[in-house]
Amino acid sequence: MPSYGFHASHEQIAPSQLLGDVQRAERAGFDMAMCSDHFAPWSVRQGHSGFAWSWLGAALATTQLRLGTVNAPGQRYHPAVIAQASATLAEMFPGRFWVALGSGQNMNEHITGEKWIGKDLRQERLEECVEVIRRLHAGEELTFRGRHITVERARVYSLPTTPPKLIGPALSPATAARAATWADGLVTINTQLAAVRDIVDAYRGGGGTGPLALQVHLSIAPTMSEARDIARDQWQNHPFAEPIPHDTATPEDFDIIGRFVPDDVIAGGVLITDSVADLVERLRELESVGFDEVYLHHVGQDQSWFLDLAEHELLPALRE
Numbered sequence: 001m002p003s004y005g006f007h008a009s010h011e012q013i014a015p016s017q018l019l020g021d022v023q024r025a026e027r028a029g030f031d032m033a034m035c036s037d038h039f040a041p042w043s044v045r046q047g048h049s050g051f052a053w054s055w056l057g058a059a060l061a062t063t064q065l066r067l068g069t070v071n072a073p074g075q076r077y078h079p080a081v082i083a084q085a086s087a088t089l090a091e092m093f094p095g096r097f098w099v100a101l102g103s104g105q106n107m108n109e110h111i112t113g114e115k116w117i118g119k120d121l122r123q124e125r126l127e128e129c130v131e132v133i134r135r136l137h138a139g140e141e142l143t144f145r146g147r148h149i150t151v152e153r154a155r156v157y158s159l160p161t162t163p164p165k166l167i168g169p170a171l172s173p174a175t176a177a178r179a180a181t182w183a184d185g186l187v188t189i190n191t192q193l194a195a196v197r198d199i200v201d202a203y204r205g206g207g208g209t210g211p212l213a214l215q216v217h218l219s220i221a222p223t224m225s226e227a228r229d230i231a232r233d234q235w236q237n238h239p240f241a242e243p244i245p246h247d248t249a250t251p252e253d254f255d256i257i258g259r260f261v262p263d264d265v266i267a268g269g270v271l272i273t274d275s276v277a278d279l280v281e282r283l284r285e286l287e288s289v290g291f292d293e294v295y296l297h298h299v300g301q302d303q304s305w306f307l308d309l310a311e312h313e314l315l316p317a318l319r320e
Helices: 015-028 052-062 079-092 106-112 119-137 173-179 193-205 224-235 251-260 276-287 304-318
Strands: 003-008 032-035 066-071 097-101 142-145 150-154 165-169 186-189 212-220 271-273 293-298
Touching (some): 032 052, 052 079, 173 193, 186 193, 212 276, 224 271
Parallel strands (some): 066 097
């Protein structure tokens, strides 16, 4: 049986409230948590995007949860800075912090004014960043001149006894296969069961041996009508096919694209239900792929009802 985590969505909730939510998630019985690392939300309606690294320090200091974030080094963040930031959290909170390193999304990275490059080049850049971060975590004084990344005599002085795990986020089999060559584990998101299985198979087939994590977007409410309304209001801009999610630049652009998304398309990326029993059954199907960790993201902006439900009904049912 997997461990169950709470996903803290910075795009949707003010960081002060989100800190209270993750503290409440610990009291509700979640085993761990993760958060997004965005500069902009997916929609103007979501209206938030706190700085993940400031929030992580507060969340780790005020809970006992293990926490991680999905980060894109290379454009908005220099990898030496991410090496230092992640080393600091791992030193302060041993064994409780991990970071997943991805190739990024234009909505967050375009702020630097640098050209938004194609996926193939972003993947090359990511792998250079991974090398830089690992070498700095090993205590090396590093000068590095790659195709995309330059580092000049960098050294991270405050190092943890054990470096934080570097996880590979993947939304496709091709990305999962590349992650297998460097990552300490894999994280993906819920979609059709066959697609999730293909991603996991590509990671394992490429030699990846680390633990598997799944982030599940869901909308649960007392009625199906309310659950659908929450999903449409907050998450209708998310379940698009490539290249929209990675290449679209602003929340306003996403709102224009997402105006006419049918409910069945939204439901392809969000588990929408009014029943704990139904949600458990659908989660069990995804868990059958072999995930070690499942992070639950209720896509509503008010987490209080969901966290009460998780404590009293959902988590006990999942752990039966």
